Amino acid sequence: MSRPHGYARYRLDGCRCYVCGWAVAQYNDAREHAMRRGTWQPWTDATPVRAHLERLADCGMGLRRIAALAGVDRKRLQAVLHGRPERGTGPQEKVRPALAAAVLAVEPTLENLSPSTLISPHGTRRRVHALVAVGWPQHHLAIHLGMTPSNFTQMLARDHVLVRRALAARAMYDALWRADPAEHGASTGGIARARRYAAVHAWPPPGAWDDDRIDDPEAHPDWTGQCGTPEGFWAHRYIKVPACQPCRDAFNADRRARKATTSNLLTTQEGTVR
Structure with missing residues (x-):
């Protein structure tokens, strides 16, 4: 060609x-x-480009996929990473600025990853749990994803999920989290059972999740709007939901601080009396 x-x-x-x-x-x-x-810069350092390629590879992106997204020849990326063995050269030390800009613009988003890439299931699982918490029966969600109930249950229990499944679950969540399950064929009993099941398993509703952090394994839901504070602990009591870990930690830290303050005050008073 x-x-x-x-x-x-x-x-x-x-x-x-x-x-x-x-x-x-x-x-x-x-x-x-x-x-x-004085603005002529035909070359730039290849080190940031190489580091970015390695980061993308760690996220499951192959060199062919990266090259296609960046609009560059795959062999040019291979030269940056490994050099040209047939010529006896090591990894490139310099690259064209246009190539550097194109590669650095590629990010490991779900849309950029291969559909068959395995990723963390946290975001998918949280979205499904949130929909159940607002009344969506799980078999309705399975049908929405084109899955059988058994395969749907197995997907949620696995340590990884396919990118294509994660994208489908995200689209489902965006379409259904504000929708009324009853208007989409869910029975009154099915809606009530879904909500009870979610309550028993302490599955947070959509409002407890920040869209920017729902995929972050380290993120925690904000049930009360005050989670992570001593006030959040008591807010859990008010809404009759078991306190989340950040609220328990904040409550215990506040209680220890109060005890320490009281102890110091008593020590000071005893010293004054003597």
């Missing part, structure tokens, strides 16, 4: 047509102007 006419074809294939000649003339003119202004 031949290259399109332009600078690369002029330099690499020796084409001397009008289009290729014009591209070279434009490039040379831009370079001379940049050199006179």
Whole structure:
């Protein structure tokens, strides 16, 4: 497959047509102007690019996928990572700024990952649990995802979930979290059972999750609007939901601080009396 006419074809294939000649003339003119202004930077350090490629690889992105998203040749990325063994060279130390910008712009979002990549199930599981908490029976959610109830249950129990399943669950959550299950065929009894089941298992509703952190394994739901504070502990009592770990930790820390203050006060008073 031949290259399109332009600078690369002029330099690499020796084409001397009008289009290729014009591209070279434009490039040379831009370079001379940049050199006179002192802004000519034909190369940049490859280290950040290499580190970013390694980070993307750790997230499950293959070099072919990264190259396609960045719009660059895969062999150019291989040269940055491993060099060119056939030429006896090590990893590139310099790259073109355009290539660096293109690669650094690629992020390991769900949309960019391969559909068959295995990822953390936390976001998928939390979204399903939140929908059950507002009354969506699990078999309705399984049907929405095109799954059998048994496969749906197994998916939620696994340590990883496929990207395509995570994307489908996210789309389902966005479509249903404000919808009324009764208007989509769920029975009154089914809705009540779903809510009871979620309450027994302490599954937070959608309002307890921040959309920006629902996929973060380290995130905690905010049941009360005050979770993580001593006030949040008592707010849990008010809404009759067991206190979450951040609220228990905050309550215990506050109680220890109060005891320490009281102890210090008593010690001071005893010293004064003596």
